[in-house]
Amino acid sequence: MSDSLADSHSFTIVSDEKDWLSASWLLTRHRWLWKRLIVVSALIWLFYCGLEVVPDALQFGWHPAWVMHGLLWGTGFALGVIAIGVALACGLLPSRVRRLFRAAAKLAQTTQFTFDAKGLQTANAHATTNLDWLQFERWLENDRILLLVLMPRNYYAISKTQVAPHIIDALRSALIAARVPHR
Numbered sequence: 146m147s148d149s150l151a152d153s154h155s156f157t158i159v160s161d162e163k164d165w166l167s168a169s170w171l172l173t174r175h176r177w178l179w180k181r182l183i184v185v186s187a188l189i190w191l192f193y194c195g196l197e198v199v200p201d202a203l204q205f206g207w208h209p210a211w212v213m214h215g216l217l218w219g220t221g222f223a224l225g226v227i228a229i230g231v232a233l234a235c236g237l238l239p240s241r242v243r244r245l246f247r248a249a250a251k252l253a254q255t256t257q258f259t260f261d262a263k264g265l266q267t268a269n270a271h272a273t274t275n276l277d278w279l280q281f282e283r284w285l286e287n288d289r290i291l292l293l294v295l296m297p298r299n300y301y302a303i304s305k306t307q308v309a310p311h312i313i314d315a316l317r318s319a320l321i322a323a324r325v326p327h328r
Contacts, residue, residue: 152261152262153259153260153261154259154260154261154312154315154316155257155258155259156257156258156307156308156309156312157255157256157257157258157307158255158256158258158302158303158304158307158308159254159307160246160249160254160255160256161307162242162243162246163289164289164290164302164304164306165242165245165246165302166238166239166242167287167289167290167302168290168292168300169238169241170238171285171286171287171290171292172285172294172300173234175285175328185227186223186227189223189227190219190220190223192223193218193219193220193222193223193226194215194216194219194220194223195219196219196222197214197215197216197218197219197222198211198212198215198216198219201214201215202215252269252271253270253272255269255270256268256269257269258301258303260315260316260319261319262319262322262323263277263278264276264277264278265278265281265293265301267301276295278319278320278324278325279323281293281294281295281320281325282294282295282296282297282326283325283326283327283328284320284325284326284327285327285328286305286317288305289306290302290303290304290305291303291305291313291316291317293320303316
């Protein structure tokens with residue numbers, strides 16, 4: 146047996162809606178880290194405060210009472226818009242994932258994964274892939290899923306409940322050795 150075959154590992158994943166949802170939450174949390182949410186919130190706040198303060202200031206002057214009144218109204222509007230946006234995003238995510246999972250049911254539900262120091266190979270009833278580790282943008286994980294992200298909307302979700310812990314550890318080690326970013 147050659148060294149590359151001796152160091153290769155294989156496992157099979159069966160698509161599961163709960164895993165898809167966990168992967169979507171993981172990506173959503175990653176995309177909207179606090180610093181990104183703070184920047185977007187600050188821009189929304191500046192916009193609404195500008196809408197409230199600037200017209201009054203230009204018409205009535207820069208009186209502290211008018212400016213403070215405009216800032217309070219602008220802050221209220223901004224907080225409302227931010228709260229509605231976050232609630233909509235969190236509320237709609239599960240139904241979007243459910244719809245996507247049902248639409249993807251026509252694709253292969255079972256995928257065979259094989260990996261070694263060079264990269265990852267996948268095979269299912271419809272396609273095979275052979276990817277070098279350098280083709281992956283990053284990898285993320287939580288207690289349920291390990292995501293191998295190729296592009297922002299293209300990833301492999303590895304369910305930790307379907308794969309032996311020593312294989313997950315080997316996969317993690319291969320990603321670290323190949324210097325795939327972990328964010």
